[in-house]
Amino acid sequence: xxxxxxxxxxxxxxxxxxxxxxxxxxxxxxxxxxxxxxxxxxxxxxxxxxxxxxxxxxxxxxxxxxxxxxxxxxxxx
Amino acid sequence: xxxxxxxxxxxxxxxxxxxxxxxxxxxxxxxxxxxxxxxxxxxxxxxxxxxxxxxxxxxxxxxxxxxxxxxxxxxxx
Amino acid sequence: xxxxxxxxxxxxxxxxxxxxxxxxxxxxxxxxxxxxxxxxxxxxxxxxxxxxxxxxxxxxxxxxxxxxxxxxxxxxxxxxxxxxxxxxxxxxxxxxxxxxxxxxxxxxxxxxxxxxxxxxxxxxxxxxxxxxxxxxxxxxxxxxx
Amino acid sequence: xxxxxxxxxxxxxxxxxxxxxxxxxxxxxxxxxxxxxxxxxxxxxxxxxxxxxxxxxxxxxxxxxxxxxxxxxxxxxxxxxxxxxxxxxxxxxxxxxxxxxxxxxxxxxxxxxxxxxxxxxxxxxxxxxxxxxxxxxxxxxxxxx
Numbered sequence: 481x482x483x484x485x486x487x488x489x490x491x492x493x494x495x496x497x498x499x500x501x502x503x504x505x506x507x508x509x510x511x512x513x514x515x516x517x518x519x520x521x522x523x524x525x526x527x528x529x530x531x532x533x534x535x536x537x538x539x540x541x542x543x544x545x546x547x548x549x550x551x552x553x554x555x556x557x
Numbered sequence: 558x559x560x561x562x563x564x565x566x567x568x569x570x571x572x573x574x575x576x577x578x579x580x581x582x583x584x585x586x587x588x589x590x591x592x593x594x595x596x597x598x599x600x601x602x603x604x605x606x607x608x609x610x611x612x613x614x615x616x617x618x619x620x621x622x623x624x625x626x627x628x629x630x631x632x633x634x
Numbered sequence: 635x636x637x638x639x640x641x642x643x644x645x646x647x648x649x650x651x652x653x654x655x656x657x658x659x660x661x662x663x664x665x666x667x668x669x670x671x672x673x674x675x676x677x678x679x680x681x682x683x684x685x686x687x688x689x690x691x692x693x694x695x696x697x698x699x700x701x702x703x704x705x706x707x708x709x710x711x712x713x714x715x716x717x718x719x720x721x722x723x724x725x726x727x728x729x730x731x732x733x734x735x736x737x738x739x740x741x742x743x744x745x746x747x748x749x750x751x752x753x754x755x756x757x758x759x760x761x762x763x764x765x766x767x768x769x770x771x772x773x774x775x776x777x778x779x
Numbered sequence: 780x781x782x783x784x785x786x787x788x789x790x791x792x793x794x795x796x797x798x799x800x801x802x803x804x805x806x807x808x809x810x811x812x813x814x815x816x817x818x819x820x821x822x823x824x825x826x827x828x829x830x831x832x833x834x835x836x837x838x839x840x841x842x843x844x845x846x847x848x849x850x851x852x853x854x855x856x857x858x859x860x861x862x863x864x865x866x867x868x869x870x871x872x873x874x875x876x877x878x879x880x881x882x883x884x885x886x887x888x889x890x891x892x893x894x895x896x897x898x899x900x901x902x903x904x905x906x907x908x909x910x911x912x913x914x915x916x917x918x919x920x921x922x923x924x
């Protein structure tokens with residue numbers, strides 16, 4: 481399974497990169513799993529996420545080819 | 558006591574005139590009295606009134622020289 | 635405070651823009667604007683035109699009082715209110731209520747409050763001209779909240 | 780529905796007027812418009828400039844979804860939404876939400892709802908540039924109701 485990961489705003493700056501690529505065969509079933517796999521720790525409080533450009537929760541399932549994004553609370557308007 | 562009376566909108570059209578003049582020595586102390594004196598009947602339901610260009614109630618007192626207006630519910634905006 | 639009665643067609647967005655040219659826009663993060671126009675229908679009637687009667691003197695005073703009371707309740711706001719008078723055609727602007735503030739809640743709440751008070755307190759009366767040529771007075775405004 | 784992201788300064792009243800030129804204004808008795816601008820202060824900070832980051836693709840989709848859901852809840856409305864992206868100066872327009880309807884309640888309620896959902900769901904992030912040259916991300920938007 482391959483998942484493309486993007487980071488935005490402060491999270492992108494804190495991590496020092498725009499995204500990651502995840503390639504796994506098992507153990508990654510949800511948005512939270514993607515974060516844990518990449519960062520070896522629980523998602524920080526107030527982390528927001530999207531799957532394929534739609535808002536998602538930490539327990540939203542992910543599938544091969546998905547685009548997953550992580551970002552801080554939005555501040556538009 | 559002299560009071561100038563003005564009518565607006567549908568009321569003006571129904572009465573066929575823009576206003577009246579009231580000159581009395583006694584018995585006219587409130588907005589309702591002015592109406593009764595001029596029209597010999599109780600004020601109709603939903604009648605609105607102003608004294609000296611401020612909204613008034615039927616029991617608002619009137620005094621010599623006042624400008625009293627009667628009109629239907631307002632419909633601006 | 636800006637309050638005016640206007641006897642001919644006017645562009646509400648022009649009024650708003652002109653007012654903004656003399657406001658400190660870098661302090662005013664929010665603008666809430668309501669524009670009311672004449673529809674060519676009302677309830678189930680086709681309406682061809684309208685006449686807006688007012689009470690010269692009192693109408694201006696009432697509008698100024700309504701705006702002053704809003705400015706006292708929301709001290710941060712700046713307001714512009716304009717209302718059409720006289721003969722009106724469909725699609726013409728009848729009323730403009732524009733409120734600026736540092737924050738959106740004051741602007742939005744004050745704009746709604748000024749409009750509702752204007753509709754129920756300011757001395758305007760609408761007479762509609764229907765498609766058959768007959769005329770009739772609008773009985774009352776619908777409640778807004 | 781009109782939804783757009785704009786990378787340079789724009790005049791919100793011009794957008795509103797242009798949209799009205801292609802709308803049946805004699806049917807739309809009410810227009811409720813909100814314009815949000817960049818202030819040169821936020822809480823107690825003096826702010827000199829701002830950068831508006833977004834998520835290309837998702838941001839447009841979210842705005843379209845928010846507007847579509849409002850149009851489904853208030854079927855009579857017509858909407859125009861614009862949002863600035865990129866580098867922004869104080870007093871520049873950040874967001875425009877314009878809603879037209881036959882009646883004022885739908886226009887007002889839908890305008891407020893679209894703005895609040897935009898502020899809490901649309902993927903924009905503000906980074907402020909302060910007077911000392913430092914930059915910081917805005918942590919979160921204030922609740923609007």
